[in-house]
Amino acid sequence: MTNMAIEQTSPQGVALDDDALRQATFRKVIWRMLPILTLGYVFNFLDRTNIAFAALQMNRDIGLSATQFGWGAGILFIGYCGFEIPSNMMLYRFGARIWISRIMISWGLLSCAMSLVSGPTSFYLMRFALGVAEAGFFPGVAFFLSAWFPAQYRARILSWFLVAIPFSSVIGGPLGGMLLELDGNHGLAGWQWLFIIEGLPAVIIGLILLKLLADRPQDAKWLTDDEKRVIIASVEGEKRDRAVTKFGSALRDVRVWICTVVYLGFTVGSYGIQIWLPQILKQQNLTNLEIGWISALPYLAASIGMILWARFADRSGRKVFNLATCCGLAAAGFLIAISTGRFDLSLLGLTAALVGVTAARAIFWSIPTRFLTGIAAAGGIAFINTIGTTGGFFGPTVVGWLKDATGTFEAGLLAMAGFLAVSMVFALLLKLVVRDE
Structure with missing residues (x-):
């Protein structure tokens, strides 16, 4: 025995x-x-x-x-x-x-x-x-x-x-x-x-x-x-799901391209809010010192939320489902921020959006290594990150352009919600091609 x-x-x-x-x-x-x-x-x-x-x-x-x-x-x-x-x-x-x-x-x-x-x-x-x-x-x-x-x-x-x-x-x-x-x-x-x-x-x-x-x-x-x-x-x-070991094969793998779209969507939302949050808060006639402290609160919540949500995702094993949920929360947070006239509720919505995109980032990067190994993992992860990092251009640019066009940040935040909704949809599509357990 x-x-x-x-x-x-x-x-x-x-x-x-x-x-x-x-x-x-x-x-x-x-x-x-x-x-x-x-x-x-x-x-x-x-x-x-x-x-x-x-x-x-x-x-x-x-x-x-x-x-x-x-x-x-x-x-x-x-x-x-x-x-x-x-x-x-x-x-x-x-x-x-x-x-x-x-x-x-x-x-x-x-x-x-x-x-x-x-x-x-x-x-x-x-x-x-x-x-x-x-x-x-x-x-x-x-x-x-x-x-x-x-x-x-x-x-x-x-x-x-x-x-x-x-x-x-x-x-x-x-x-x-x-x-x-x-x-x-x-x-x-x-x-x-x-x-x-x-x-x-x-x-x-x-x-x-x-x-x-x-x-x-x-x-x-x-x-x-x-x-x-x-x-x-x-x-x-x-256990690996149809492992890919060559870089060229990784670039032809539909899972890599779906991951790239997901990552790009929530990266656009992340940079869109990160760059403009101080100016959004400035509309409340706050001092620079008040803006500094108030803007730190959503990021503090995002830090805690990321750690707790990632722990839950690891224990449940359902990484892809949790990734889609994170993107959905972020999209909902942006919508809450523009649908209420109250500053406290708007700040709560922006905090939810930051929690969503930040937690999504941690959970997301545990997924490609399920099917990429060796040089395919090194090159595939870099490829996904390269495309996604262009969100550093798109997010702030879209919000700024819409601010100039409309005079408010509401259209820009609505656009960020749209990008996160796209990420959520493609994360759900990812469930069809990546084992989620």
Whole structure:
């Protein structure tokens, strides 16, 4: 009877007697990797968006018009999207540890170098270079984590990593304001201090990652042989739905294209509200300080909602259904925001929209690795992220254009609801081609 119990295995291919060891091992891996990777992503978003605060002084100092600033702020995404797939191909070739560290060190140095811009041309060049340097970071981390954690862990793991996005919005405003107050210290403008102080941590974190990370469990000197065994068995023993192993095959797979449409839709909604939320709140005749604190509340709720919803999705196993529900909640939140004349209810609607799009992001990235492996996962994730990141252009542009055309933000928020509704419909279509269990 005892021998039979020992021979039984769990669905992940790990002996039942190894369950305690497996849980302890994954906790060990999580605490070694996740805090430093999440902190790195916080500074990734700070370095990407701190230009909004730097502009309060920089535009005047180097003579940028509003049009020139807008073009320079957006050109980062051209470099980012253009080099996303090549970057992940290089990650697959050289290994995640070296390449993720390289990305962080190079973007940190370039973010510091933003303090040297002196006019429109140098501003454009540095922003483009920063986008190139950042390319591949998120899809690289998503690919890296898929080699360490089986499917039943991934949504939770990604939620803790992706919580850096709303958290960076919680701290970015107050931090940017404080750094601008250093204006004139040691002969540097406040905006120069902002770029330097927020850029240096990325370099330091990149150097630390070289020591902390290992490409695969087999390479981790800080794991025992038994710990390596249970991780490898868990990852390799997971069920995959018609696995794709070649990059070319991934680009022809209908599941990849459906995932791309889903991701693009809720990314448009995410950037659409993120860029314009302060100006939406400004209509309530709030002070800048009040806007800073009030705008932090929806992102705080989004951070908590992302973690809890991802945990629920992992436990239920129904990732695709939960993804569709997240998109539906976001669409409903935008509609609530424009259907009531009360500020508190409108803010509640916008908070629901942010919870939906933020939770959708964490749950979404646990789905492609169900059917993409190896170089197909590295390239396929990068492809999906490349197309989706163009939402950084479309979301703010659509809201701004409709604001100019109608004089209010209602049409723009209605458009965001439409994009999220499309994402919900395609997420439901995804249920037809991806096993949801």
